[in-house]
Amino acid sequence: EAGVTQFPSHSVIEKGQTVTLRCDPISGHDNLYWYRRVMGKEIKFLLHFVKESKQDESGMPNNRFLAERTGGTYSTLKVQPAELEDSGVYFCASSHPTGTSGRRRETQYFGPGTRLLVL
Amino acid sequence: LAKTTQPISMDSYEGQEVNITCSHNNIATNDYITWYQQFPSQGPRFIIQGYKTKVTNEVASLFIPADRKSSTLSLPRVSLSDTAVYYCLVGDMGTGGFKTIFGAGTRLFVKA
Numbered sequence: 001e002a003g004v005t006q007f008p009s010h011s012v013i014e015k016g017q018t019v020t021l022r023c024d025p026i027s028g029h030d031n032l033y034w035y036r037r038v039m040g041k042e043i044k045f046l047l048h049f050v051k052e053s054k055q056d057e058s059g060m061p062n063n064r065f066l067a068e069r070t071g072g073t074y075s076t077l078k079v080q081p082a083e084l085e086d087s088g089v090y091f092c093a094s095s096h097p098t099g100t101s102g103r104r105r106e107t108q109y110f111g112p113g114t115r116l117l118v119l
Numbered sequence: 120l121a122k123t124t125q126p127i128s129m130d131s132y133e134g135q136e137v138n139i140t141c142s143h144n145n146i147a148t149n150d151y152i153t154w155y156q157q158f159p160s161q162g163p164r165f166i167i168q169g170y171k172t173k174v175t176n177e178v179a180s181l182f183i184p185a186d187r188k189s190s191t192l193s194l195p196r197v198s199l200s201d202t203a204v205y206y207c208l209v210g211d212m213g214t215g216g217f218k219t220i221f222g223a224g225t226r227l228f229v230k231a
Contacts, residue, residue: 004162033219043163043206043221091162093219106210107153108219110162 002026004111006092012117018080021114025074025094032075033095033108034067038088046090049075082118089113123207128226137194139225141207144188152183152190155206157224163206167192194227202229 034046047057051072155163
């Protein structure tokens with residue numbers, strides 16, 4: 001079974017440019033998450049899709065970030081325009097919860113991340 | 120949200136058993152406890168997950184006391200390749216999935 005894949009693995013752009021990150025989840029996983037770790041900080045949640053719907057986008061830092069998941073398969077995260085503080089590693093994870101309501105368990109499988117550097 | 124507290128770092132030698140304890144005093148009734156491992160330049164990798172008592176797989180064991188306010192990840196006979204950051208996570212039961220909250224993790228250094 002193929003794991004979560006992310007593209008590109010690295011991206012170096014100048015301040016003000018646009019970058020689009022892509023995540024391909026494990027086939028059949030309805031849940032897709034984006035996380036980010038800026039240098040020296042902890043991994044932070046950005047947002048969560050259930051299929052094509054945004055379930056929780058409380059972690060999105062500002063309106064320069066736009067995430068989409070058309071068709072409920074792969075997802076993109078666009079940063080426009082990029083700022084210096086957007087530099088970091090962006091992780092995507094997918095999952096398919098199991099269990100009954102009241103006690104649901106979930107294992108999130110992470111991709112390798114995209115390393116973004118804004119100069 | 121259930122916050123977790125772990126040691127910042129630990130040292131060990133090859134062949135030893137390593138136990139990393141995590142505190143999660145505010146764990147909710149329906150929350151599971153999950154441990155991830157992360158190597159440099161890679162995404163977090165699932166190790167083990169449990170709800171209570173003891174869980175064992177081919178990689179590790181997870182011990183959870185009855186009050187579930189802490190958990191201990193046990194790595195038997197570590198090798199140099201087990202040097203990594205280990206995260207203890209408690210699920211936040213959002214609708215349809217978990218908004219996983221990462222802490223700083225525990226940096227494990229395994230020496231020859």
